[in-house]
Amino acid sequence: MKRSLILCLLLVFIAVASNGVCATYDNLVENGGFESFDGSGPGSWSVYKKIPGWTATSGSGIEVEKSGVVVASKSGDYHVELDSHNNSSMTQSVTLGEGDYELSFWYQPRTPTVGDNTIVYSVAGLFTDSMLDIRNSQTGWEKVTQAFSVETAKNYDLTFAAGGLSNSLGGFIDDVSLTAVRSSNPTATPIPSSLGLLLSGVAGFAVLRRKKVMN
Ligand SMILES: [Ca+2]
Ligand SMILES: [Ca+2]
Numbered sequence: 282m283k284r285s286l287i288l289c290l291l292l293v294f295i296a297v298a299s300n301g302v303c304a305t306y307d308n309l310v311e312n313g314g315f316e317s318f319d320g321s322g323p324g325s326w327s328v329y330k331k332i333p334g335w336t337a338t339s340g341s342g343i344e345v346e347k348s349g350v351v352v353a354s355k356s357g358d359y360h361v362e363l364d365s366h367n368n369s370s371m372t373q374s375v376t377l378g379e380g381d382y383e384l385s386f387w388y389q390p391r392t393p394t395v396g397d398n399t400i401v402y403s404v405a406g407l408f409t410d411s412m413l414d415i416r417n418s419q420t421g422w423e424k425v426t427q428a429f430s431v432e433t434a435k436n437y438d439l440t441f442a443a444g445g446l447s448n449s450l451g452g453f454i455d456d457v458s459l460t461a462v463r464s465s466n467p468t469a470t471p472i473p474s475s476l477g478l479l480l481s482g483v484a485g486f487a488v489l490r491r492k493k494v495m496n
Pocket of ligand 2: 396397446448449450
């Protein structure tokens with residue numbers, strides 16, 4: 282293999298490896314880290330009927346807690362607890378095109394009591410699942426992922442709800458993300474950064490080939 286070809290293939294490999302050949306998609310969830318507020322965030326904790334992106338759909342509301350008051354947030358300065366004054370839920374409408382998706386979030390039980398920290402999560406009409414806190418002690422943050430597919434493009438309700446013992450102490454949530462794995466959704470357009478670099482590499486190889494022919 283010619284040295285120039287090896288060089289070009291190496292450049293293409295580095296470009297693809299550093300950027301990922303797979304397309305990347307935006308997080309379709311607004312305020313998934315619970316860091317945005319209309320006004321200032323709570324100094325310690327507050328219960329809201331509505332925060333940017335999320336609306337309380339049952340119970341007394343969405344409890345937003347400042348990092349360090351009870352536990353450190355997974356990221357940023359705030360996280361959510363949905364057993365606020367009592368078991369509550371929060372919902373956000375997301376626009377999904379036909380395709381495959383992954384929902385993920387970080388979860389931590391507050392108490393060591395089994396059945397006290399349940400978080401039920403769902404995309405209406407597509408799936409419902411839950412974290413049932415079957416452990417007997419607090420275990421720190423853990424990532425929960427759920428793959429699902431959409432056959433009909435429309436708006437879907439993404440909901441998180443506290444379940445089990447309603448006593449103002451429940452599971453914590455942070456860093457909610459919903460991304461396309463494969464989608465026709467125009468709001469989730471792949472970022473073709475690696476494609477551009479790949480084409481640059483191919484173009485570079487063509488120039489080298491052309492110079493070689495001219496010489
Ligand atoms: Ca956060
Ligand atoms: Ca509880």
